[in-house]
Amino acid sequence: MHIGIDVGGTNTDAVLMEGTSVVASVKRSTTADVTSGIVDALAGLAAEQRFDPKAVQAVMIGTTHFTNAVVSGDGLARTGVLRLGLPAGAGIPPMSDWPDHLADAIGRHVHQAHGGHEFDGRAISDLRPAELRRIAAELGEAGVRTVAITSVFSPVTAEAEIAAAEIIAAELPHVKVSLSHELGRIGLLERENATIVNAALLDVAEHATEAFRRALAGSGIDAPLYLSQNDGTLMDIDYARDYPVATFASGPTNSMRGAALLSGLSDCLVVDVGGTTADIGVLVGGFPRPAGAEVEIGGVRTNFRMPDVVAIGIGGGSLVHTGNGPLRVGPGSVGHRLTSEARVFGGGTLTATDLAVAAGIARIGDPALVADLDPALVRDGLEHIARRIAETADTMRTSAEPLPMVLVGGGSVLVPGALPGFETVLRPEHASVANAIGAAIAQVGGEVDRIYSLGGRDRGAVLDEARQEAAQRAVVAGARPASVRVVEVDEVPIAYLPGDSVRVRVKAVGDLELNTVGQEVGAS
Amino acid sequence: MSDFDLIGHDDVADLARGAAVLGTGGGGDPYIGRVMAEQAIRRHGPVRVVQLADVPDDALVVPVGMMGAPAVMVEKLPAGHEPARAVAALAEVLGRTPTHVACVEAGGVNSMIPITAAAELGLPLIDGDGMGRAFPELQMMLPTLEGVAATPMALTDEKGNSLVLRTVDNRWGERLARPATVEMGASAATAIYPMDGAQAKRGLVPGTLGVARDLGARLARARREHADPVAEAVAALGGFELLRGKVVDVSRRTTGGFVRGRAGLEGTGEWAGHTLALGFQNEHLVAERDGAVVASTPDLICVLDAETGEPVTTEAMRYGFRVAVLGIPCHPRWRTDEGLDLVGPRYFGYDHDFVPVERLV
Known part of the structure; x- marks a missing residue:
């Protein structure tokens, strides 16, 4: 058996899996130290279904922890930046287009040196060891903890990057190094940015992976630990410590992969309805269809492959506007304050959840508190939600072939079992923890x-x-x-x-x- | 666009976005060019813009651009001074100092490179270009129709090499410059088609930088205000929406260093039930709706992301993209017999004559 855990900003979900069957699942709050939230979730699993911690073969974690660190700038390491390729590239130095707060958070220790390759592997210029040793000395003076090295056309040949890394490591033995050819594809600035972000995260990654390990050890589990990556595959914990950027955007991927398992479908639309948005993506051959464009993370342009997901402002906490003009739902939302502000919880705000409860399709809070709602309003509101989701989902289709839809996420009760233009709409069991399931089966x-x-x-x-x-x-x-x-x-x-x-x-x-x-x- | 007399740092992003649309799927991602142009302006100050009509007849105008593979340019970034060095190398063989810089093409990265050259050299930039769009080969410039020679032309790379070519005609210029560019690492700057002011007024397309800037600004505003960016583009360019839909099929093959391909689209929304086939070779060249040609080169065929209005290049075109396809009339001189010989559908291997987009839709 194995365990999947999703450590989100608000909730920590966990599932116990036997092969591809869900044995138990829980939802707990995420804690500031991460560790105790995971311990709590694991204890919850054991309470639901007793299991021998020693029989757990693997634990897979999906997390937004590293993405959040970049967005907030907290805990980033002072990072040296080295690009090989002179004289090419001098026109656009590294970090030219970075937002100030992030550039300041890691320092601006930027250097360019000779080396690097042409598209066909020829050298642009030869590596100059003396130049690199001088740069290493300056980086040492500046007190950098990590160095990001990027060479022109390193995806074609990594020779220059590896040789430079050896020189830097010899001069600065205590500094950790990230190399761009291990992290990205062609597109120098985007790959370089990913490498710098990765290097800056190495301290955070060391602490977080340690927290994950402690949580498992504290629960008596001695199994290999993996983290999920943005493409829906796994890396082991040691790899994650060295390549934390690879976890970015693993959330949508996990929820879609989880939906695939729960529904038994490998080609389908997945609608993940949360508190504020519905995220709509497409599974092709069991994997999310990737987005085409560049993706910005914390204002930095990268070329990670993210799932092609369209978000619309409809979720369980969406505000229902009934004033003048036609009825509208969202994009405003009470978000995580649902349990205090929604009508069914005694609050004064009419939300999408209230409509679902009044219609009898959801059972949360106190239905008596929405018994006075006009049935026509309830019907119109839910129809509005269904139509918006169906319209957006339709634009995600790539052919006229019928494509089944799978609903997951806590807010999926808002969507009726039949949608215009979609013959098959499934809301599988355990749909609210699809994220953790996706992590578990990666x-x-x-x-x-x-x-x-x-x-x-x-x-x-x-x-x-x-x-x-x-x-x-x-x-x-x-x-x-x-x-x-x-x-x-x-x-x-x-x-x-x-x-x-x-x-x-x-x-x-x-x-x-x-x-x-x-x-x-x-x-x- | 008479109000357009200066390109400041904050104009560059709008100009780049608009120029990417005019690139009609080719011309490369202007992002790298944009960052270079912004840096050049930060260092040397804003670039003075001169309307074509105001250029003296005895001016020496030098169009500037990059030659090479856009896919290489995003990896091997320029050293920065290549465009200005190309102008200097050309000035040396001409024995005269250029008075104005111009754009070889209005589309993609080549709308940006002349800004860096003008900023660095302290020369004014002409509001206009040699194509009114983007095309793949160097003889495909309207000045060719006016008998302006592409050479002497200069090529420079980031290593410091420079090369000056004199050829018997403009197609030979393409033949010799292309392999030299590859040897330089598939990315080089060029200063080309030196001409006097009188030739520039006859040969260049006026006002294209202003059009690109205004289009870029409208697209940015549409996005901010959640308006329809496609409708903005149609309004700004005086074109036609040919279809909105999803890319359902893309196929490509390479012949002689050029990528040829075909993309199939299926209409959505009010275009449901219609299909559109795009033929491209670096740029989008032919659009057939429901089996009939509705637009063809040299008219502009622009593909935009239906939601964001961002232009979709032929290299990035992928299965599943949701796009709008626009057809826009080209500069009238491309529609002459000589123009169509150079860039008409038959030159690119399509078996039909050119018909203006406004008559087809």
Whole structure:
């Protein structure tokens, strides 16, 4: 058995899973120290279903902790920034476009040096060890705790980055280093930004991963611990300590993956209705369809692949406007004050939840407090909600083929079982903890993103090479080899390059290889 | 656009956004160019803008831009001085100091590069460009139709190399400059089509920077006010909405360094039941709605994100995008026989003649 935990800003949810079945689930409040909220949730699980902590084979955590640290700027490390590629890149120094509060939070210890590569792997200029040693000395003076190193075209060849990292590490043995080729794809500024953010988070990551470990140990669980990444795959806790940015935006991914498991569907629309918004995404082959555009995190431009999710301002706490003009629901919301401000809890604000209770489709609070509502108003309000969600969901479809819809999240009761244009609408059991379930069932993956110059080579052979490398990376990351499959191949020819150049992105995923001790316990 | 006489730091973002739309799917992501232009203005002060009609006949006008692969430019960023060095290298062989900088094209990153050159050189920038949009090859400039030679032209890279070409015609300029650019690392700055003021007035498209700036500002405002950005773009450019819908199919292949592709769209909302096929080669070239051509090169075919109004490049075009497709009349000189020889549908391998978008929709 294994455990999935979602540590959100408000709630910490936990689920106990046997294979792909949910054995128990709980929702608790997130605490400031993180640890005690998790301990509390684990105790809640045990209260619901007794289990032997020693029989837990793995624990998977999804968290917004690191994203929140970047947004608030709290606890970020003083970070040295080194870019290799001179004379290229001098026109736009690192951190040129950063918001001041974040740049100030990590300091502005920015350096550019020679090194780096052309698109085809040729050197732009040779690495200059003396130059790097001088930079290391300056960074040492400045008291940086971490260094982010980015070299031009390091996704094509990481040679310069690795060589520079060795020199920096020799000069500054106590400093932690993040390398860009391990973190991002082509697009220098975005990859560099991700690397700097990652380096700045290394202290926070060390503390948080320690808190996670303590929480498990305190609950008597001695199982491998994983964190979920934005693409719906897992990394082990040691990897997470070194690559905390990879956890960004894992929340929507987890809730969609959880919805897939609960509904048994791999291709569907997922509507996650919370207190303030409904987030609508699409699962293709069991994974969220990724968004295309750049994503800003705390005002910094990055190129993480986030799920393509559209949010509309409709949730359980949405305000119902009945004044002049047509009836409207949202986008304003009472948010987490639902249990004090909504009518069914004795408050004075009419919310979407009150409509659902009055209609008899939700059972929370005191129905007597909304018995006076005009049935026509209740009907119109719920119809308005259903129509808005159906309209937005329709724009997410990519073909006229019927696509089933799965409703998850605490506010999913607002949405009726039938929506115009959608034949199948499912609201599976345990839908309110889909996030934690998504974390629990996450797989491990490997990815390749590179520009290949076909130059007479067979296109199929190049793609095969990329597929094999991605699969190999998934196995190195902990996937059971027999379960690894390629889930995404994206091939984009590149304009104005000779020899039919093509940018190939391949992603492979597989099931997590649970440790042998765990497997024996599981089998007995 | 007579009020447009200065590009300050805060104008750059609007200009870049509008120029990306005029890039008709090509021209590269102007983000890198935008950051460079903002830095140049911060360092050297705002750039003076001159209307084409006010350029003296004996002026020496030098259009400036980047050549190379946009996909490389987002990774290997410029050193910063390449465009100004290209102008200097050209001035050296011309034996004269240029008086004005201009844009080779109004679309994408090349709307931004001339701003950095003008700021650094302290020269005024002409409100206009050589295409009124973006095109992939260097002979595809309206001054070609006026008999202006592309060469002598200068190419510079970030390492400090510079190269001056003199060719027998403008297509040879393309043939020789392209491989040199690749050897330089697939990204180089160019100063090209040197011309006098009289030629510039006949050859360039007037007012395009002002159009881009106003369009960018309208898109930004629409987004802030949750208005419909697509309607704003149609109004600003005097064009037609060809379809709104979802991308349901994209296929691409490379031939001779250029990407050719096709995207299929299905209409949504009031366009439900209609389909649209886009043909592209770096830029969007042909739009067929329900099987019939509704717009074709050299008219502008712009694809915008239906929600945000952000332009969608041909490289970024992906399955599932929700977009609006616009058709916009091009500059009238592109519609002449000589213009269509250079950039009409048949030049790009499509088997039909050009028909103006306003007659097709």
